[in-house]
Amino acid sequence: MEYHLILLTKRNAISGAMRDFIKQSASESSFFTKSVIVLDKRYAHDELLAQMTLVELNGGPCQVGYKQLKDMYEKNRTFKTESSKAKRIRYVLSFLAKAFPQKTPELNKVNTLSLYILASELLGKYAISGSQKEFGQWFLDFEKRRQEDEAIDADQRNPDLMQYQLYLSQATASQGALNHRHRVLISDILQELPNLELLDNQRQFDYYQRIVIFRKYNGKCANPYDNPECQVTCEWDNFHADHIVPWSAGGKTTVDNGQLLCPKCNLAKATALP
Structure with missing residues (x-):
């Protein structure tokens, strides 16, 4: 048995409410069963949902490697499945399932984790809960632009898309990579869906809105x-x-x-x- 599978098997053997919540949620969510292309082999769905859960518990991008996930399982053996965090995770997964109602080739493991982080932040700050279709189409358009950008000369490429591509392939589970991909995605969706409103109707533009406005006016x-x-x-x-x-x-x-x-x-x- 290869080393990575041994580690996954050891983590899955950690009994408790956290393990059970992740296993049940992954098996019941149509986002995992009908949308992503990640095959559920070697606990792949459990691992991906565990990473999403750790990010949610942390309140944003963080290191999501084996050690961090193992610690989460051990420290949350009495995790409440009806807690606000658990409900939040199910809510975001439901949003994503509606955004991508069928198998979507773009939803590989790395993209899927970054999309979860993006959707979670947007749902908490912007009036996007009823815009699943627009969210899904935006991401498909983003991926099309990214793939087209890969095919052109380096000196003509979009720097944001280049950065996203770079962190798709390097240290994908690191906090730094997750942060870089998140900044590119949230800036891009605010640029492409410029009418997204903040939930609290505040007067001040938030950090990512300011980035997009600054770039919009060069x-x-x-x-x-x-x-x-x-x-x-x-x-x-x-x-x-x-x-x-x-x-x-x-x-x-x-x-x-x-x-x-x-x-x-x-x-x-x-x-x-x-």
Whole structure:
């Protein structure tokens, strides 16, 4: 028996509620049985769901190797299957199952874990719960763009897609790789679905919205009032993500309603508004 299978067998032998929750959830979720192309050999579905569970317990990307999963099984022998975390995991899996209602070749092991992390964050922050079809189509389009990007000369490739590809093949279970892939995916979906609204209707754009707005304007101020003192070019740490339709007038905090302003134009707009 090869070493990796021995480790998987040892982890599966750790009795307790966590092991049982993972085994049952993987076997009952249509996302695993009908959507992903990962064959359920050598506890593959259990391992993938265990990684998702560990990320959920951690509150975001983390190291999801054998040692970390083994520790999770041992420390959560009395895991509550009706806890908020358990319900959250089932909720995200249900969303993904509806987003991908049939076998999807793009849903290999590495992509699937990253999609879970993305869906979990989006469902917690954005009004996307009823947009399963749009989410699924976005990812298929993303994968098509990524594969087409691989075929062109390196000096012409999209740097974000290059980075995603790099971390698809290197240290795939490391926190660093998960973080890199997550940043690419969440920035891309906010760019492609710019009308996604924040759940709490807050005034401030979040970190990833700011990234997309900065790139959308290529670091150049929109200068909506033709301010002669406009700084034109902005640095990442010195710009304002601003509402095109003012928040006070019902404007939404979405990428589609966002523009980049330099500090001087932001001040000029504040002065001009009634």
